[in-house]
Amino acid sequence: MKPSVTPPTPSDSDLQLVERTNAGDQRAFELLVIKYQRRIERLIARMVRDTDQVQDIAQETFIRAYRALHQFRGEAQFYTWLYRIAVNTAKKALLDMKRNPVVSESALRSQNEEDETSSHGQELTTDETPETVLAAQEIAEAVNAAMLALPEELRQAVTLREIEGLSYEEIAAAMECPIGTVRSRIFRAREAISARVKPLLENQTGKRW
Amino acid sequence: MNQDLNQSQREQLSALADGQLAGEDIGAALEFAGSDEGRQTWQLYQLVGDVLRSPELAHHAQHDVLSGVRAELARAPQLQTAQLEAIAPARAPERAANSAVFRWKVAAGVASVAAVAAFGWSSLHTANDHGMQLVQADAPEQSVPGEMLAMQAGPGAPIMLRDPRLDELLAAHRQYSSVAALQMPANFLRNASFSDASVRR
Numbered sequence: 001m002k003p004s005v006t007p008p009t010p011s012d013s014d015l016q017l018v019e020r021t022n023a024g025d026q027r028a029f030e031l032l033v034i035k036y037q038r039r040i041e042r043l044i045a046r047m048v049r050d051t052d053q054v055q056d057i058a059q060e061t062f063i064r065a066y067r068a069l070h071q072f073r074g075e076a077q078f079y080t081w082l083y084r085i086a087v088n089t090a091k092k093a094l095l096d097m098k099r100n101p102v103v104s105e106s107a108l109r110s111q112n113e114e115d116e117t118s119s120h121g122q123e124l125t126t127d128e129t130p131e132t133v134l135a136a137q138e139i140a141e142a143v144n145a146a147m148l149a150l151p152e153e154l155r156q157a158v159t160l161r162e163i164e165g166l167s168y169e170e171i172a173a174a175m176e177c178p179i180g181t182v183r184s185r186i187f188r189a190r191e192a193i194s195a196r197v198k199p200l201l202e203n204q205t206g207k208r209w
Numbered sequence: 210m211n212q213d214l215n216q217s218q219r220e221q222l223s224a225l226a227d228g229q230l231a232g233e234d235i236g237a238a239l240e241f242a243g244s245d246e247g248r249q250t251w252q253l254y255q256l257v258g259d260v261l262r263s264p265e266l267a268h269h270a271q272h273d274v275l276s277g278v279r280a281e282l283a284r285a286p287q288l289q290t291a292q293l294e295a296i297a298p299a300r301a302p303e304r305a306a307n308s309a310v311f312r313w314k315v316a317a318g319v320a321s322v323a324a325v326a327a328f329g330w331s332s333l334h335t336a337n338d339h340g341m342q343l344v345q346a347d348a349p350e351q352s353v354p355g356e357m358l359a360m361q362a363g364p365g366a367p368i369m370l371r372d373p374r375l376d377e378l379l380a381a382h383r384q385y386s387s388v389a390a391l392q393m394p395a396n397f398l399r400n401a402s403f404s405d406a407s408v409r410r
Contacts, residue, residue, distance in 0.1 A: 014228075016235060034251055039259070132271070140260055147261070159261075162262060163262060167229075168229050190257055191219070193257045
């Protein structure tokens with residue numbers, strides 16, 4: 001009789017990467033940076049009006065997280081922990097800006113735009129321009145179109161994983177198939193959706209993906 | 210064949226994103242993620258997942274944060290090393306100005322030996338003296354009694370013979386006694402009873 005192996009829960013991915021980082025593998029931390037960079041940038045952009053500061057604060061957030069990573073015990077979600085660091089880093093940056101009020105050009109620009117044309121109902125974050133909003137819409141549409149074009153079993157597998165957050169074992173039980181098949185279906189679904197998104201990113205960023 | 214390997218590596222990365230890898234497979238996936246293709250694949254998978262959960266996140270990263278983080282983390286160990294190097298000379302013992310002159314070392318050695326010899330000789334004598342005292346203390350028959358003094362506290366009080374050395378010893382150790390050691394001893398206390406005629410009646 002084989003010993004039962006408890007499958008990792010969905011959040012174990014972050015924990016695995018944290019453990020690998022703490023063991024000295026910096027590549028694992030880079031994957032965490034890539035994974036959470038967009039969310040952290042968005043969060044900071046909502047707090048800080050100076051777009052030039054967003055990148056610096058995001059970078060500082062990840063560096064602080066890296067240095068404090070040995071304190072992360074996995075009791076909370078990694079993103080919750082990172083979120084707190086980002087908020088504290090942004091607050092500190094705001095305080096520093098108050099003490100040393102050198103306003104950058106982009107901050108002045110956004111301030112003027114707000115005075116003349118701002119409407120609080122549809123306020124954009126400082127990092128958002130009409131172009132970036134359009135680009136985001138294109139990406140969202142491409143993902144939705146790719147989802148609709150997927151075979152049913154792939155769509156179901158990736159939905160259960162990405163939206164419902166089920167583990168491979170739970171998906172296997174729900175879809176009545178082996179775990180290996182679940183893994184393969186989720187991978188194929190991701191590949192198909194990525195293939196639709198990739199050309200958009202190449203157009204938007206101007207570099208090859 | 211190369212395409213199959215690539216496919217397999219991408220599938221491993223997909224499984225890593227779901228926390229479904231263990232042991233050496235994680236290392237292999239991280240190896241692939243270290244390449245440009247692996248990093249872009251990981252970025253795409255994360256973007257797809259985020260967009261499926263929240264269309265608000267349907268945008269690519271605005272800034273190159275990763276390069277900045279890498280540069281900072283690469284600089285940190287160098288800083289630490291530089292700090293250690295800056296600290297190290299301060300910790301190293303400074304050489305004396307006359308350390309190159311050999312006769313100073315000889316003189317220092319001779320002086321040390323002389324000091325040790327003097328201390329040893331002195332200790333040896335002290336130990337011998339203590340030994341003698343102990344022997345004397347343990348052998349009361351060898352002690353020579355000093356001149357005894359006859360004292361009387363008052364007219365009619367008993368005469369007490371006092372040994373001056375004993376008085377001296379008691380005076381030196383007065384702090385260990387709860388009573389005045391040098392006081393005249395009280396007369397022998399006898400039982401006394403109060404007789405009252407009224408009580409008797």
